[in-house]
Amino acid sequence: MLLIDCPWCGPRDEAEFRCGGEGHIARPDPDTADDATWAAYLFDRDNVKGLGFERWHHRHGCGRWFNVARDTVTHEIRAIYAMTDPKPTGGA
Amino acid sequence: MPRLAYSAFSLLRQGLNRHRGWPAAWRTPEPKAHYAAIVVGGGGHGLATAYYLARNHGVTDVAVLERGWLGGGNTGRNTTVVRSNYYFPASGALYDLALKLYEGLSRDLNFNIMLSQRGMLMLAHSAHELEFARRTVNAIRRNGIDCTLLDRDQVRRRLPILDMSPDARFPVVGGYRQARAGVARHDAVAWGYARAADARGVDIIQNCEVLGFIFEGGRVVGVETSRGAIRADRVGLAVAGHSGVLAAKAGFRLPITSYALQAFVSEPIKPILHEVVLSSATGVYVSQSDKGELVVGGGLDLHPSYSQRGNLPVVEGVMSGLVGMFPCFANLRMMRSWGGIVDVVHDSSPIIGPAPVPGLYLDCGWGTGGFKAIPAGGTLLAHVMATGEQHPIARPFGLERFRTGALVDEAAASGIAH
Numbered sequence: 001m002l003l004i005d006c007p008w009c010g011p012r013d014e015a016e017f018r019c020g021g022e023g024h025i026a027r028p029d030p031d032t033a034d035d036a037t038w039a040a041y042l043f044d045r046d047n048v049k050g051l052g053f054e055r056w057h058h059r060h061g062c063g064r065w066f067n068v069a070r071d072t073v074t075h076e077i078r079a080i081y082a083m084t085d086p087k088p089t090g091g092a
Numbered sequence: 093m094p095r096l097a098y099s100a101f102s103l104l105r106q107g108l109n110r111h112r113g114w115p116a117a118w119r120t121p122e123p124k125a126h127y128a129a130i131v132v133g134g135g136g137h138g139l140a141t142a143y144y145l146a147r148n149h150g151v152t153d154v155a156v157l158e159r160g161w162l163g164g165g166n167t168g169r170n171t172t173v174v175r176s177n178y179y180f181p182a183s184g185a186l187y188d189l190a191l192k193l194y195e196g197l198s199r200d201l202n203f204n205i206m207l208s209q210r211g212m213l214m215l216a217h218s219a220h221e222l223e224f225a226r227r228t229v230n231a232i233r234r235n236g237i238d239c240t241l242l243d244r245d246q247v248r249r250r251l252p253i254l255d256m257s258p259d260a261r262f263p264v265v266g267g268y269r270q271a272r273a274g275v276a277r278h279d280a281v282a283w284g285y286a287r288a289a290d291a292r293g294v295d296i297i298q299n300c301e302v303l304g305f306i307f308e309g310g311r312v313v314g315v316e317t318s319r320g321a322i323r324a325d326r327v328g329l330a331v332a333g334h335s336g337v338l339a340a341k342a343g344f345r346l347p348i349t350s351y352a353l354q355a356f357v358s359e360p361i362k363p364i365l366h367e368v369v370l371s372s373a374t375g376v377y378v379s380q381s382d383k384g385e386l387v388v389g390g391g392l393d394l395h396p397s398y399s400q401r402g403n404l405p406v407v408e409g410v411m412s413g414l415v416g417m418f419p420c421f422a423n424l425r426m427m428r429s430w431g432g433i434v435d436v437v438h439d440s441s442p443i444i445g446p447a448p449v450p451g452l453y454l455d456c457g458w459g460t461g462g463f464k465a466i467p468a469g470g471t472l473l474a475h476v477m478a479t480g481e482q483h484p485i486a487r488p489f490g491l492e493r494f495r496t497g498a499l500v501d502e503a504a505a506s507g508i509a510h
Contacts, residue, residue, distance in 0.1 A: 001404050002395075015405045019395035021349065039495040043347030043438055047336030049398045072350075073398045 005080050008062045020055035022046060023067050024087055049073060053087055095291070098202055117283060118290035123297050123322050127155045129477055130315060130324040132302050132338065134158025135167040136278075136463065137330035137455050139285035139296070140470020141477070143201075146292035148471070149478035154294045155324070156286075157317060159301040163282030166332050169400070169432035170463040171355050171377065171389040173368055175212050175273035177232050177239050182488040182500050183441060184235030186468055189485055193467030194276060203284030205276045206382070212273035212368040213242070213250060215264050215417075221372060222266045229268045242267045253364060253420050261416035262373050273368060275379055275387075281466055305342045305452070312342065312451035326477050328453045330469065333398065333433025335456035344448045346456070347438060347494050352393040352431040353460050354402035356410065358424045360384030374413025386424065388414055392436070392460065402431040434460050438494075440503035444472050445482050445490035453477050454491065 002014035022045050028037050046052070052072045057065050069079040069088055079088045096102055096115050106113050129145055131138045134156050145151040158164075174194050176187035198204050216222040225241060232239040243266050248256050256264050286296055297319070306314035306321060314323030329338055333350040361384050370377040375391040390410030393402045407429060415422045436459040437443060443457035455473035458465055468485070475483040482490060488500055 013405075014403065022396075035495045039347075040345070043494045044345040045336070045347065045349050046340070046345065047349050047396065049334070049337050049350075052396060054396065070395075072396050075397070075399060 002075060002077065004056065004068070004077065006058045006061060006064075007066050007080060007082070008064055009058060012058070012061055016058060016060040018057045018059045020057050020065065023053045023055045051078060055083070098204075117287040118296055121295045121297065123155060123157075123295065123300065123317070123319055125321075126314075126323045127295070128153035128324065129326045129328065130154070130322060131156045131328045131330060131473075132315065133165075133330040133332070134162045134282075134286075134296060134298060135165045135330065135332065136163065136281050136285065136466035137332070137458075137469040137473070138328075139282055139289055140466050141328055141330055141455065141473040142294045142296075142470075143285045143289040143292070144470045144474035145478055146289060146294055148474060151474075151478050152293035154289075155322065156289070156294060156296045157300045157302055157315065157322070158296070158298045161298050162286050162296065163279055166432040166434065166462055167278055167282045167466070169355065169430055170278055171379070171387050172275040172278045172381075172463065173212065173273070173377065173379065174207070174276050174464040175270055175368075176237050176464075177212070177214075177228075177268075177270040177273065178235070178237075178502060179228055179231050180500055180502060181235050183502050184232065184237050185485050186442075186489065187465060188235070188237050189471065190465045190468035191272060193471065195272075197281070197284065197467060201284035201288045203280060203287060205280045205284055207274065207276045208382075209272050209274040210367045210379075211269055211271045212370065213247065213267050213269045215247065215262075215267045215369065215371045215373070217262050217264060217371070217373040219265060225266065225268045232270075238270055238272050240269050240271070242269055250367065251369065253418055254369075255417060255419050262371060262413075269367075275368065275381075278463060281463075285466075285470070302338065303341070305449075310450065312449055326451055326453065328455065328473050328477050329447070330455045330473060332456060332458065332462060333435050335435050335454070339447070342447065342449050342452060346443070346454075346491075348435045348443075348457055349396055350398060350433050351395070351436055352397040352399060352402045353434045354390065354393065354406055354410070354429055354431045356388040356407070356426050356429045357381075358386040358388070358421075358426050361386070361424065364420075369417075371413065371417055374410075374416065376410055376413040376417065378414060378418075385427070386421065388426075392434070393431070397431075398433055400431050400433060402429070434458075434462070436460070438503065439499040439501040441500040442469070442489055443491055444469070444486040445476055448491065
């Protein structure tokens with residue numbers, strides 16, 4: 001069971017949230033991207049074993065989105081940060 | 093044929109000898125420096141690939157490399173259901189290839205996989221679901237696969253313990269059924285393929301983790317393992333939830349996300365459930381094992397995971413769904429629960445064929461439904477590794493479909509995750 005510290009609502013049960021998949025995926029320019037680039041943007045994922053960076057949505061709470069740095073093996077949450085923030089580095 | 097064929101006669105003979113003369117089912121060889129082909133992953137798909145490389149293509153200089161023990165991943169963690177009731181023709185051909193091979197597998201491998209084609213019933217909980225069920229049944233039958241639409245009374249006759257009272261939590265208005273679907277003994281599938289592959293000369297090497305790939309001129313020519321470097325002309329990957337991890341070591345990414353899928357087993361009870369039942373409303377599926385235990389599965393833990401266990405909210409959801417459908421199970425105790433890491437693709441169809449790196453081949457992306465597909469995955473990966481050409485049944489499932497847009501979208505068509 002995850003206890004997720006929503007930046008607006010505080011620590012809440014995982015059941016209130018929805019994981020929105022990998023974060024920090026940059027959208028290529030659809031007018032210039034070739035099919036391979038566009039397919040990679042749509043479908044390919046790092047799918048990291050270990051520290052991963054994900055978007056989460058407080059669906060049954062404030063309804064806001066935020067980023068979570070989470071270990072996909074231990075499920076330990078290392079950092080919670082805003083959607084527009086860069087990936088935390090170092091001791092995060 | 094293995095050194096000692098399993099038969100009533102050999103059982104009798106070994107019994108008279110107090111069962112002291114049974115040989116090991118497969119060897120434990122040291123890895124050689126080079127093989128014609130290496131298959132990474134000693135689960136059902138990897139072992140089946142090795143077997144079909146030897147049997148169908150005469151390639152016997154093969155090693156199967158397994159990080160842990162045979163069938164210790166998803167092959168030993170699934171709910172043992174086999175079926176081929178898929179919507180799209182490409183999927184129907186793929187999964188029915190697997191089911192047809194399963195139907196002859198005990199004889200083919202000389203190993204009883206305990207296939208029990210007891211049928212699988214998909215429940216419809218609303219008029220709309222029943223309409224879609226009718227459409228699905230028509231599509232499945234057009235694919236040449238047996239499937240029957242059932243009305244409410246037909247479901248009631250088959251499942252007298254299902255709550256069909258007027259105030260049922262999950263009202264049932266009908267369903268559809270594949271009679272050839274059922275269950276098979278999952279460990280026996282791994283062991284049977286292992287023994288039969290070993291008998292044809294395949295080296296099965298356990299406790300051998302692949303740490304990286306050896307490249308020459310941009311081509312994969314072997315693997316670095318925890319037991320040293322092993323070179324090969326071709327390398328196949330059949331590692332399910334860890335496909336992305338190995339792809340990263342080879343320098344490419346896959347359209348795969350890994351999730352934990354849980355399963356549960358109850359205490360054993362007398363025979364009460366005679367077929368596999370699945371509810372689209374609850375996502376719960378259940379069958380009764382030959383030992384009398386209920387084998388229960390449900391939906392994914394919906395965040396990426398590599399830990400082979402699940403979280404409690406999903407347990408609660410699966411159990412409340414089960415008891416909502418079958419109130420008589422409310423007092424049953426669950427003996428065990430566990431999780432496997434499944435490789436989910438956006439269109440819920442597998443990826444079979446060449447990897448973006450020459451010399452490397454993929455059999456992955458089976459998501460929550462890999463067990464039922466083991467004979468097909470093995471046949472098709474063996475085919476592309478041995479011939480360099482995709483088998484006709486595998487052609488729609490190559491990695492290029494994500495670039496061309498020709499997805500085989502069973503995620504939408506089946507309405508369930510697998």
